[in-house]
Each structure stands twice: as C-alpha cells, then as structure tokens.
Amino acid sequence: MTDHESLVRRSLAGTDAFDGRVRAQADRLTDALADGAFDNEAATLGLELEVYALDGEGAERSLAPIPDDVYEGPADKELGLHNAELNAAPSRFDDDGVAAQAAEIEDDLAATRERAREHGLEIVLDAMPAVAPSEGTHAYLDDVEVRGGAGDSSGSPDDAGRPVVVPGGDPDDAVLVARNMRQDPRYGALDNVAVRRAGGEIDFSVPGAETGYRTILFESLATSIQPHVQVPDTDDFPRYHNLATRTLGPLVALSANSPFLPGDCYGEVDDPERLVEETHHELRIAAFEQSMNQGCRKVRVPDDLDDPTDALEHVVADDSFAPFLREWIEDEDDVEEEGQKGGDPASAAWEFDYKRGTFWRWVRGVAGGDAVDGACDERSLRVEYRPLPTQPTVRDIVGLQVLTAGLLRGLVTADHPLGELPWDDAERSFYAAIEDGLDADLTWVTADGERTGDSEEIFAELFEYARRGLDEQGVDEATRDRYLDPIEARWDAGVTPSAWKKARVREHLADGVDLETALARMSEEYVDLSREREHFAEWV
Template identity: 30%
Template sequence: MGRDLARSSFTRRERQQYRGKVHRCLSALSTMLRDGAFAGDSEATTGLEVELNLVDQRLDPAMRNVAVLDGVDSPELQSELGRWNVELNMPPRPLPGEHGRYLEHHLLDMLAEVEKQAETVGARVMTIGILPTITEEHLVAERMSPSTRYTALNEQILNARGEPVRLDIEGVELDGDPAERLQMDFDSIAPEAACTSLQLHLQVPPDAFAAHWNAAQCVAGVQLAVGANSPFLLGRRLWAETRVPLFLQATDVRSVELRNQGVRPRVWFGERWINSIFELFEENVRYFPGLLPVGGDQDPQTELAAGRVPALDELRLHNGTIWRWNRPIYDVADGVPHLRVENRVLPAGPSVVDMVANAMFFYGLLRVLTDRDQPPLWSQLPFAAAEENFKAAAREGMHATLYWPEEGWVSPDELVLRRLLPMAAEGLAQWGVADAVSRRYLEVIEQRCRARCTGAGWQQRTVDALERRGMDRPDAIRGMLERYLDGMGNNAPVHTWPLPKSVRAR
C-alpha cells in the first residue's frame, strides 16, 4: 500500500519544492553508491507480497476489507485500493535451506487466519489475478478503500489525464473462437483495483543490482507465460494475463495526444539494459513528474554530512508512483540501507504452492543468469525482444512464441523444460536451497509445462466447457470460481485441478 498521506491536494509551490527535494535525494543516493554505504551480500534475503480478493457467498466482490483488517490486526496485512482487496506482506527471510517450505507454511497459516476473520463478516478469500465477477458497478470511486493516499492518487491521475480513464483491450482469438473486446470509460482509477499480484523481492548489493535487474527483465516473459492467471475482465475473455493492459490503462496519466508523442507511461517495462540502479532512479526523476508531492523535514545531504543514513522519503514516494514491472527499491532496515529488486510481473494465485513455485523458479534463474561467465544473457537478447516476449506472453500465455538466444523462436513450455528448469535447479543449489525443497517447487513448474496448464488456461477451459453445457457467461464464471476455490483451498497445483468433462484441448 505505501504510507498514507494527510491530504490529497497540493499547491504549485509544493510541487516545485518537491521536485527540488527529489533531486537532492537523487544526489544523496549517488553519493551513497559511490561510498559503498549499503548492506552487503552475506546471505540471500527475499520477501513476498500477495494481494487478495474478498468475495461474498455469490462470489461477488465483498466490500469488507476494513472489517477483516480490524479483526486480524497484524502488521503483515494491509489494505489495498479496492474495498474488496487486502495485501499480505511476508517478513523478509533467507533463501537457503528449508526456508522455501517455511514460506509456504507461513502463507497458508496467514491465509487461514484471514479466511477465518473473513467468514465472520460473510466473506471468503481468493487468490486470483483478476476476480472475474467484478462488474462496472464495483469499479467506482465509492468502492475504493478509505485512504487519503488512494484519494490523492485518484485525483492526481485524473487531473493529469484531463479525461475519463479509458479501457480498450482487444482479446485474443482462441481455438477458432473470435476475439472479444472491452471498451469502457471510468471516472476513477478504481479499475486498477481489479489487478491483484504476487510481488517478489530480492535484496542485492549495489554492484550486483544491474545484473539482477537485467536478468529479471530477460525472464519476465517466461514468468508470465507459465504463470498467467487473469483471462477474464468484466465478463470478457481477453488476454491470458489481462492485468498487464489493465494496469497500464487504469493508471495512465497520458492523453491520446501525449501517447502519440511517445511520452512514457507510468506502468513501464523500460527501454534499455542498465549498468547501475542509479540509472533507473535517474530515469524516474527525469521522465515523470511527482504525483504525490509530499515533502518531509529531513534534508538528505545534511543527514549524510552528519554520518546518518537518509530516509530519501521523497525519492521513495516518487518511485512508488512509477510502476515498473521490475522496480528498484531503496530501503533502510535496522539503520542500514539496502537495495532490492521488486519483481511485479506475476498475478496472485492460483494456489499457495503455485505461488511459491513461481518464486523459487524466479530466484533460481536469477542466481544462474547473474553468476555465469560472460557474455551475460542480456548482451545476446535485444531489449526490444525481451519487451516483446513480455507482451506476447501476456496476450497468449503458454501459447505464445518467445525469442531466446541460441534457441530462436520457441514455445514457453519447450524453453522451460529444455533450458530453464535445469538452470533454475542449478541456481537454487547455488543459493543453498535444500534439494528436497528445490525438487518440490520446480516439479510444479515442470508438470505445469508438461500439461500446458496455467491458471489462465484452466479458467478458460472450465468456462468454455460450462458454456457449452448451456450456461451463460456469468453463470459459467461462477461455476468456474466454485471449482477454483476448491483447488485453491486444497493447496493443489493448478495443473492437477479437475476440468469439466468434454473440455476441448487448449
């Protein structure tokens, strides 16, 4: 969620002063990077956040996050944009040994606690990229969480845009079924609340950050292809990972004319490989005006001169309003500054074991791709190809065709089974992950690829089968979600979830 604000409107002078403070923060960051002021790499430290949907007995969004938050009363649980959203923030933990299994158990325990409280207010918990029972009536400002931060974001994005939020997403033709299309205007950023994601963090030392960010960009398309879980929005079957265009459009401050000029969006893949984390923060400051120009009392240069660690509040707040799919993070823990890669590519769900498997696959790949001898992968993969892989995977999921050095054009399942799974296993071994833990989670990825069944594919096949039995789309979606809750509740990998009879192969 980020920290809340005291107010939602700002003066021109405040915006000017905020820009100056952001530049002072950027200069302080440069000094800290030069002087080696950051935590080292003695142990791999990871973090995980997952956004949850609350649903009522009809599996519609349940506007009860405040009651759930009050009942659980845990610092690990926070509100999110929609009144039907909450977010779980797992505490940082090391990666080696059995910690992957501990993460799975902790997630299951926290979900059970949230579910128990949700039941007291007539709700259930669902981990899914986009809740397909959301309707236009839910995506209004009145259904946003009561937070000044969200009110301010809504006002600032709409003011900068100068017109309603336009969703225009053309779906993908699938097995001869024509592509469906969504075109709709909204008077708030509430459609962004339909996106619920899994966010993976990895703390890295400054001199290794660029390699880790570049590697994360390289594998983003593969992550989406094998982890897609968001095929339906407002009754339409659109992309395998509809979160990608939805998030872009729901937070877009650009008018049509600015888009035509090539002005960059705030939901951004990026445009080049980097050599330092500083380049990402510098791009943020150069290209994007402040959305929430809230300045603090601390001067970062004064803090550095006094031998103290600056919070860089303005720079961090600014960074929090630029939604890169792999975001740079500056943070301070126990008085020591550190840097993290925040991977924001994946949707929530389907099950906890699926999410932990996605995380372990990602961490294993990053270790190998950043440790192997030269030349690095990103020297062989054009940045434009990595971005196109990301877009193709979002559109078509497991049915996309991706480009990979030494492989050429290849299907995601073939690429993972032949090249990337052995690399991920090697990387997890280098991290010191226990063999049994590595096998447990990478086998989930392997079998998902062999079955060519992601969460998105399972949702599409199930709805398709129920429609061919005579159900209309809304009833077929509810029937699918009832089955989805069973698989999720059993913590079974999605490739093992049963399908209705007479399902066409996808």
C-alpha cells in the same frame, strides 16, 4: 493534518519542493551506494501477495469490501476496499529462508481468512475476479463523489448521465473521491491526477469490453505476487535487473491467471465462444497500464541499467505523478533538514521513496529494506519482480517466487548470455505472453549464445538454471523439487491457470448457459479447488 480533499488538491497544484527533495535524497543515496553502504553479506528473499474477498456461496458469490477489523491481523489495506496485501518479511536466500517464506505466507493467509470468515467472506488467491460486486461492477468501480468545484456533483454529464469532471489544484476546483477506494490522500492524489490527465474519464479496453471510469479503481481488479531478490554485491545489480527483464515473457506465460473480467463487464455478447478464444491470458497488465498511463508511459517494461546508480537516476528522471511532501501528512515542520547532515540516507528519503512508489515498471530496483540477521542491514539493493499474477495456492505462489529468484541467481552465476537478447525482443516476448500464454511467440538466447524461439529449449533452460541458482544458494534438492515440480508440470501439460479458466468457461458455454453464468460457475470451481488442492497441477 489536513482533510482528504485539501491534501489531494494541494498535490494536484504541484510543488517545486518535491522534485528538489527527490534530487537531493537521490544524491545522498548515490553517494552511499558508491561508498559500499548498500553491499551486504548474503542474498535475501521477500514476497508481496495481493488477494481479494468474495461474499456469498457457490456460484452466487460476489466481490465484496473487507471490514476494517480484518486488518487488525497480518493483512494490510490495498487500493480497493475488496483488496488486501500480505507480506513475507525478508529472509536469507537459502533452504531455511525458503521454508520461512512459505510458513509466513501460509500462517498469515490462514489468520486473515479466519478473520474474514467471521464476516461471511472468503479470501481468494486469484489474479482477477470473474464475478461482480452485488451492485454491479461498473456501479461499484465508478461510484465517485464530486467534492468542491461549482457545487458538489458538478460537471457535464456523460452519455450515462454521470457528471464528468476534470479535477484541479485550485481552491475552487473539484476533487473526485472514489467511494470504494481506501481513503488515503496519496491514493486520492494519484487517482485525481490520472483522471485529470485523461480529461475526466479513463478509457479501459480489452477484448469484449470497452468502457470508461472516472477513477483508476478498475486497477484494483488486478492482484499480483511480487518476489523480491536482494543482491548483496551492488556491482552485480544491473545484470540481475536486465536479466529479470529478459525472463518476463516465459515467467508470465507460465503464471498467467487473469483471462476474464467480472461477467457483467461484457454486456450482450453475440459470440461468447469467440470472446473466450480472443481474450488475453493476462488482463491484469492492461488494467494497470491503462489506468495509470495518462499522458506518459508510467507503467511499462523498464529500461536497462548500466550502473547500479541508474536504479536511482531512472526514478529521478521519471515523470512526477501526484507529488506529496512528508510534512503534509506527518505534521513535521522541518523534514527537509532531517537526515541531511549525517545519519542514514536510506532513512531520510521519504520523498524519493514516494516517487519510487510511483515508478511503475514491471521490474523495479529498490534501495533500502529490512535487516536480516547474517545477511543484510536496512541498506540494501533489491529487484522487485512485479508482473506475476496471484496464484491458486500458497505452494504455487512460493513456487513462482523460488523459480524467479533461482533463475536470476542461476543465470548470473553461470554467466549465461541471455543478457545479449535485445531489449525490444524482451519487451515483445512479454506482451506476447500476456496475450497468448504458453502459446506465445517467445525469444531467448541459449547457453550456447544462439537465438531461439523454440519453447522447448526456452523452458528447458529456464528450469535448469533455476535449479542451478537454488543449488548455488544452498536450497536442497527436496525443497527445489517441492516448489519447482508443480510449476514445471504446467509446461509439461500445456495448462496454466488462465488456460484452465478458458477451458472451463468453454465447457459451461457448451452446456447452454450464458457467458456471465459460465464465468460464475468457473469461479466457483476455482475458489473451491484452490482451497482443496495443494497446488494447481493437481487440478489438471
């Protein structure tokens, strides 16, 4: 084991061995895929859920780090000290499986909240905090230590007097350590390579806020849910993947929940009402894309797949970002040999899995996973649906999970022609939904093969085919209605969480308070309602 900055510097120096192992491991996975090793008996569901913590009471709440003992329960650590992740283990995609997903998320969230409450913290189901840490958002996110180089804290200062340093891989080069980031050397390597590519500081620009950070940590303001849908017949995988891309716009429009940064990010605002009008419904996307897209478009809508093996080849072809070798952190001398002769290729693909973890696409194919009795073993091929923001309640979260999974299943089983929608139109719809939510200019292909921009037609088919897919998977009508009705109610009312947030901030501004106070009051109401109500539609 080597110290943090030495490992980061080693990654920044690069290693030819990394790309060679990724290529060899992908070849073994490709052979196994062709041999049918990733085919399974039945589909499964899984879920990742990201949350953040607040300290204090009412409108005085502030973003806060989570103590380590909170993670002794079901929660996992994430990029920022204020972040946590909960994971529902995969279950069969059927009625019992949906119930299992909901129960696990509910139980794990309750246990994590109980541990956090011992420290006076509130675990929040939200996609982006609208309130700052106690020391201020910029001070918290840009709290960076410079180690090494021409002396600690070296580098020419920027306009604010901060040393701006370009990190490097040579022994005498500086390494940056963001104090409020988890001290995992792989996080540190990703952070430093992005900063290096940006020339020492990463610009971040959204309506009303223009700033820069010496770290990617502003990405940690964004929290998401990620439904996972395992496809049992891998020959079908390209169709699932490509249809997922074409559903991005409508599903993001329905789920939008991050229209505001913490209030102190905006500074003096001459026209706060105009800012509320112009801000995008989803700032999470900008935070992630702008933090990591340095010198390449790492974070984006994925290219279409023609063959299941494309899910592997696209990872291999992607830009290698902060490469890491397994033995650097596990003290293994001969890991290159492990699994190369016999054995399971999915369990001997550490470097490939690491690179796939930096293959940041809004829809991602993943080879490998967990065994589920009666459904699959550890060798499976799944769709990770990654653009959806964390929702206000568990019922909303599971609702979006089953909406996503049911829709993909329904479109495939009905041989729906949505896949004929050109990729460019799918990408444009996605970014339109990010900006305008339910008012976005979306494009769809109907079941009759007709191109349409009529939102009434689009959302009618979306819920129809989601219900068809759930029915196909044996999810009974009561379960379908329990989880889909509250999401469909958003469309009927024309109100999503982001639209609700904008409306509440407007009302507080009309009462004469400044923008930061209006955001704090809205956040207070959001947090309280998310704990008191069963689903978001009950707020409207």
